[in-house]
Amino acid sequence: MANNTATNTGPVWDWAAGHGPVTGALSATTGCLAVATTGAAAGMPPGWALAIGTAGAIGHTVTSLRERLSARTIGMRAASWLIGAGWTTWAMTTGPLNWAALGSLATFGVGMGAAARATLLREEARELEAIAAAERQISRELSAERRAIATEWVDRIKRVCGITVRVLAVEQWPTGAGFTIDAELPAGGTTYDKIARESARLSADARLPHGCTATASQGIDQGRVLIDVTTVNVLAAEVTYPTDYGPLSLHTGIPWGLRTNADEVRAYLREQCALVVGPTGSGKTNMVHTILAGFARTTDVLTWVIDLNAGSAGLPWVRPALAGDGEGMRPGVDWLASTAEEAELMLDAVVRVAKHRKMAYQDLMSKANTDLLPVSAQIPQIMLVIDEGAEILAGTDKESRKLAAKILEVIRIARAMGIRTVLTALGATGAVLGNLMIRREAKVRVALTGGETEGMDLGKQFPGSRGLRVDQAPYKGAGFMGTPESAPALFKSWRILPNQIRDIVAATSDRHPTLDTVSSKAAGPEYARRWDHARTAWMRDDQPAPPTQRENGSTGGLNLSALRDEQRPARTSAEEELARRFREQIDAQFATAPEPGTTEPGAATEQPPTAAGLNLSALRGEDNAAKDAALALLLAAGPEGTGASAIARALADEHGTTRQTVVGWLKTWTDDGTAVRVGAGTKARYVHHRHAPEA
């Protein structure tokens, strides 16, 4: 019968076999209509007939889906439904039906169904067997691959480390970025670190791509070793901060970036402080924003930021709340200090909070049977983020020393009371890492390399770890991260974009905790008034930036800018800032004329930029008026000509033009024939082409 079915409905079968799910639905509909029609013809009330037909059809479809039949099996079922419907229709059209006849028809149908079912079961069994065989084949191939990896690495470890291990398992990572080898160390007391310290040589022997490593760590017991081997370089790619801004907690860790196997790496900061080292251009500012993003997303952290370089690290987290449409929005950080004075107010408040919490929460802690303040949304942790804080600690001037003492006091006394710090540093200076307090309390460590080797002492920053080399992470935002929970290893920070910062401020505005009453009383009016207009005017668009310490000219003050390669500008609009960075990058890349130390008034001693030299500063739109004035001066100088210094001096008061800018203009004019350079050395000067000797 079943064979007949298949034969009689050949085209349907073929079609159905290739359109499984569609056929299921179709057969359900056809079946529904057939039963409904039959029932109605047999004198059943039409509503009932249709209902029975529909229920049967749905039941059929659901069963088909639940059993997850293959297209072929569903096609088979569809065919049997069509045959059933055909028989019913035949019975109806060839004679009057009564309930008895319908009963026989039903019995016949059940018989036919049973036969069809037996065929289906055989079909399904055949299919399941085929699937199982395919799976066995894949698993044989996989284990062959694993066996090959195991053999290769046993040989390699013997060759490079002189140790014969026995590989117990090879686990390939689901991300496809590498694998982990679980191996038994040989008898005789060999420890895992004998392999760990040969990481670089193992990576070279395995010819791993740049940015990939073979890192050994402790296995399940001291006689076992785990070797993580990355085969795909995830450090090179730019990975943007995940757009899921869902809530986080200090207790479950805060994601700071990705490991080379694309796993998230989290910082657990309930008791630890953090130190993030990154030279200029390594992606440190970006990393600070990622850190602030994580804190902003938590329900139990308040972030207080100190950034003495014009507050630029914290500003993007405050500005959306200050903007006109930020009505009612809370900033993404809870306090922002951009001057030494405000930083002092903040640090004093933090110390008071720590001391007061110690007394006020005695009962709470004794009830909870803990000596760590139970941090929660009601009693939030204060995370003190100090951008270039390490440079403050290393500072030798009076103001730095004052601030440094307070920072170290916070680190020393406030761990139990839920106050921790994140310090950033341009370099892992001895003054910072040599400090016992930092070494002991700041075990969450990040070194962003971005290809920089200068001042990068990974051995000091990650003592005890071996095989970490700066040149393994020559990408912006890439470097090494180690925490007490996760051994130092390569990592990549997410790239966070300005619009994401705005989105996170908006998305987390309702989520931030408020400082508990005990703490806010201790923090006092300095805290309560932190957003007062007078204290935050500098954050608004229309206000000048607070002077940086260098601009302040204060001799006793901090001079953090001096520790940087470049001086931060007074606050400008985002566009201006972008344009400035662009010009600087281009100017740095294409050498501009050097600024001579001394120049005799009027003497045109400057050498024009070399042919390769560019001075994009000369292209600044705002300098047009100054440029016109300079050209007028050149013309007015007649056949005698003039020099860059003389022109710059004449323009300085009105336009603030620098000599270097004028040098750029003169170079352009010489190139396009507007001016002619006459004389050489100290006698060199520029003459407008109208007065040039040959004219």
Ligand SMILES: Nc1ncnc2c1ncn2[C@@H]1O[C@H](COP(=O)(O)OP(=O)(O)OP(=O)(O)O)[C@@H](O)[C@H]1O
């Ligand atoms: N995680 C990252 N992924 C990819 N690119 C990044 C990442 N972080 C930073 N960058 C790139 O590096 C550039 C410099 O980043 P950033 O401003 O954060 O560096 P920095 O170390 O703070 O330098 P500076 O001190 O000059 O501001 C960015 O403009 C961006 O192009």
